[in-house]
Amino acid sequence: MTTQPMPPDAALPEVLRTDMLARVEERTRGLLHAERARCRAVDPRAAGMAEALADLVTAGGERIRPTVLLTGYLAAGGDPAAGPAVDAAVALELLDTSYLIRRDVRENALLRHGAPTLHVLHAAEHERNGWGGDARGFGVGMASLVGDLATALADRLAADLPDAARQVWHDLRIGRLGGSYADSALSSRYLADPWPAGCLVGCARGCASGWYALQHPLLIGAALAGRGDLAVVYQDYARLLHAAWRVRGFLSGGGDRDWYGDLLREVLLGAEDRDRAERTIAHLLGRVHRIVAAAPFSPLWRTELTTLATRLAATRA
Numbered sequence: 316m317t318t319q320p321m322p323p324d325a326a327l328p329e330v331l332r333t334d335m336l337a338r339v340e341e342r343t344r345g346l347l348h349a350e351r352a353r354c355r356a357v358d359p360r361a362a363g364m365a366e367a368l369a370d371l372v373t374a375g376g377e378r379i380r381p382t383v384l385l386t387g388y389l390a391a392g393g394d395p396a397a398g399p400a401v402d403a404a405v406a407l408e409l410l411d412t413s414y415l416i417r418r419d420v421r422e423n424a425l426l427r428h429g430a431p432t433l434h435v436l437h438a439a440e441h442e443r444n445g446w447g448g449d450a451r452g453f454g455v456g457m458a459s460l461v462g463d464l465a466t467a468l469a470d471r472l473a474a475d476l477p478d479a480a481r482q483v484w485h486d487l488r489i490g491r492l493g494g495s496y497a498d499s500a501l502s503s504r505y506l507a508d509p510w511p512a513g514c515l516v517g518c519a520r521g522c523a524s525g526w527y528a529l530q531h532p533l534l535i536g537a538a539l540a541g542r543g544d545l546a547v548v549y550q551d552y553a554r555l556l557h558a559a560w561r562v563r564g565f566l567s568g569g570g571d572r573d574w575y576g577d578l579l580r581e582v583l584l585g586a587e588d589r590d591r592a593e594r595t596i597a598h599l600l601g602r603v604h605r606i607v608a609a610a611p612f613s614p615l616w617r618t619e620l621t622t623l624a625t626r627l628a629a630t631r632a
Contacts, residue, residue, distance in 0.1 A: 318468070323402075324615060325615065325618075326392075326445070326618050327599060327615060327617040328386075328389065328616060328618075329619070331389055331390060331395045332382065332386060334395065335385045335389075335395055335400065335401060335404075336378060336381060336404075338383075339378070339401050339404045339408070342401050342402065342405050342419050343373070343405050343408065343409075344373065345366060345370075346405065346468065346472075347365060347368065347372065347373070348369075350365045350368075350464070351365040351366055351369065353365075358374045363463065364457075364460055364461055364464055366437075367461045367465055367525075368412065368461050368465055369432055370430075371412050371415075371416070371427070371428070371461075372408060372409065372412050372465075373398070374428040375428065376428070377630075378404075378408065379528055379627075380404070380407040380408060380411055380528050381404035381405075381407060381408055381511060381532075382531050382623070383399065383528065383529055383532040383533060383536075383623070384403060384404050384407060384532035384536045385400060385404060385536065386533075386619060386620065386623055387532060387533035387534075387535075387536030387537055388535075388536030388537070388539055388540050389536075389616065390402045390536075390543075390612050390613075390619065390620055391408045391536060391537045391538075391540035391542035391545055391614035392506035392540050392541075392542065393536065393539055393540035396479055396612075397539075399475070399476055399477065399480070399539050400536065400539050402472045402473075402475065402476070403472075403473065403476055403480060403484075403535050405469075405472055406468075406469040406470075406472040406473045406484070407469075407475055407532060407535075409465045409466070409468050409469035409472070410465065410466060410469040410487075410488070411528075412462075412465045413462040413463070413465035413466045413469070414462075414491065414495065415460055416426065416432075416433055416458055416459075416462035416465070417459070417462050417495075418495070419432040419433070419434065419458070420432075420434050420458055420459065422457050425603055432458070433454070433457065433461055434451070434454035434455045434457070434458040435454060436454070437453060437454040437457040438450045438451050438453060438455075438524065439454075439459060440454075440456030441453040441454065443453045453535040459497065470488075473580065475567060475587070476539070477533055477538065477539065479538035480538040480539050482538075483535045483538055484531075484535065486531065487527060487531040487535075490527065490531070494527065506584070529552075529553035529557050529560075529627075530550055530553035530554070530557070531554055532548065533549035533552065533553055534546055534549055534550070543613075545610070545611075548606060548610045548611075551606050552603055552606050552607065552610075552620070552624070555599050555600075555602050555603045555606070556599070556600075556603050556624050556627060556628065557597045559595075559599040559600050559603070559624075559627075559628040560597055560601050560627055560628060560630070562592050562596050562599075563596055563628060563629065563630065565592070566589065566592050566593075567593055596628055599628070600624060600625065600628050603624045603628075604621050604624065605620070607620045607621050607624070608621075
């Protein structure tokens, strides 16, 4: 029997993370398949709820939260063969799916991943079949149930995490709700200046977008690796990177920007303002890199954390 050659040292972080992400996908599909079978056994019509969730979760995407969590976990010295980090990554993806469903309902979004959103899909089903009652109300109710299922499955996975990681999970659950509430209130106000000034210094309170995609996954990863001493490092890293990510999303029209915000950005921001934004991103990213350089990581994982930061700072939030 021949053995596979070991990858070069420089490639090892990517190999380890890619392997764990593959296990996240396998775990996700297995969990959703089992839930579909369970729902079908209860009532064949209930299987549609699990099928709708499976379609959303497996539709593709960057898996940013699992990637961030696993990077933080492995950089902290976590065992790549251990299962809790995989479960935590699946839980994060399910929880984010539930928030996306509810956000689509709040904003009456028509499409998600190029397909009709759940509330639109079920409203159309209601109208097509000539059922009684309000079609949109039916669509919103059905979509909410799918979101509830995603949340329930995520919480069930998180319930088996070690105490320290489970506490971060609870903080995430409550904190993100508060961030979503605050963002919804803010988006309803008239903003004469669309520039995200609060992001420029490194947001300290969080919001509904990048903050909870960065800080809490990293903290869960550190907790699972038994490295609570990295909490401050990961908080500083996440705060500054979140700011850069938000400014990038502002420039490129991230998903949380409505048409009015897009219009204001195009009208009010000239070449000088865009240059200022790019300089701001570069400045924030430089501070992130310095934090990593001074932190107690191995050289390989320092490189990986700086590479991840550079990639996210180029991606719209």
